[in-house]
Amino acid sequence: MAIALVLVLIVVGSVLFHFLSPWWWTPIASNWDYIDNTIIITFWITGVVFAAVVLFMAYCVFRFRHREGNRAAYEPESKRLEWWLTVVTAAGVTALLVPGLFVWNRFVNVPSDATDVEVVGQQWQWSFRLPGKDGKLGTSDTRDVTPENPLGVIASDPNGQDDVVVEAADLHLPVGKPVKMLLRSIDVLHDFYVPEFRAKMDMIPGSVTYFWFTPTKTGTFQVLCAELCGQGHSLMHGVVMVDSQEDYLAWLGEQQTFAQLTAPEQTGSADQIPGKTIASGQEIAAELETVGSR
Numbered sequence: 001m002a003i004a005l006v007l008v009l010i011v012v013g014s015v016l017f018h019f020l021s022p023w024w025w026t027p028i029a030s031n032w033d034y035i036d037n038t039i040i041i042t043f044w045i046t047g048v049v050f051a052a053v054v055l056f057m058a059y060c061v062f063r064f065r066h067r068e069g070n071r072a073a074y075e076p077e078s079k080r081l082e083w084w085l086t087v088v089t090a091a092g093v094t095a096l097l098v099p100g101l102f103v104w105n106r107f108v109n110v111p112s113d114a115t116d117v118e119v120v121g122q123q124w125q126w127s128f129r130l131p132g133k134d135g136k137l138g139t140s141d142t143r144d145v146t147p148e149n150p151l152g153v154i155a156s157d158p159n160g161q162d163d164v165v166v167e168a169a170d171l172h173l174p175v176g177k178p179v180k181m182l183l184r185s186i187d188v189l190h191d192f193y194v195p196e197f198r199a200k201m202d203m204i205p206g207s208v209t210y211f212w213f214t215p216t217k218t219g220t221f222q223v224l225c226a227e228l229c230g231q232g233h234s235l236m237h238g239v240v241m242v243d244s245q246e247d248y249l250a251w252l253g254e255q256q257t258f259a260q261l262t263a264p265e266q267t268g269s270a271d272q273i274p275g276k277t278i279a280s281g282q283e284i285a286a287e288l289e290t291v292g293s294r
């Protein structure tokens with residue numbers, strides 16, 4: 001009797017805790033409400049099954065408790081019961097899996113107008129790289145990493161010269177524009193995670209992983225590393241600021257390009273440089289403003 005009561009209390013307590021708990025997700029700031037919905041469906045299915053199984057157990061403990069003279073009936077097989085259990089379990093597992101497949105389909109299909117943004121994880125800091133006027137990121141190699149070239153951009157690749165390099169500082173993104181985050185690590189496993197964006201992905205040395213999202217709210221969001229990556233893992237914080245288009249361009253105008261970083265004696269805008277080999281962040285921002293993209 002006491003055990004049946006404890007089982008019922010476990011169910012009531014769990015349900016109350018779920019609905020009354022002050023802990024819930026931080027408000028979403030991206031397009032990935034599909035992920036939230038899928039988790040809510042999972043909560044409902046697993047919650048209902050949990051309550052049903054534990055309450056059934058409580059019922060059995062009470063109903064078939066020991067009484068003098070009672071004997072258990074031996075019934076090793078029940079076709080009807082097995083049929084029902086198979087159907088209900090299959091329906092439950094299907095309902096758990098199908099929403100996830102829809103979300104994954106969206107997750108891996110990046111919109112064609114998404115802008116590439118590279119994130120580089122390193123013990124224990126975040127750096128970023130944005131494509132320059134050409135809209136293309138230059139190739140990179142971890143072996144090319146030096147103090148002047150912290151992200152290992154391959155200097156001979158012309159696509160990389162105008163890339164905007166943001167080393168261990170805040171990343172800014174324009175609100176309402178889809179971005180494809182290209183994830184690279186130059187040492188160990190990391191995982192780029194901004195809770196408000198929901199989407200996240202592991203970063204694996206030697207390969208480029210990715211995910212995409214559209215920031216839907218302006219604001220300042222904290223970046224966490226979601227992969228245990230060494231002693232400083234818990235301190236591996238960064239900041240993503242989602243700006244209006246004007247604020248974003250103003251920030252972009254202050255950034256340095258790869259060419260400027262590696263040729264410090266040639267600072268200034270391309271107009272002052274023979275051959276115009278160096279584009280500044282300012283020029284890239286001006287170009288974007290005229291194109292009206294990103």
Ligand SMILES: [Cu+2]
Nearest residue numbers: 190225229236
């Ligand atoms: Cu990390």
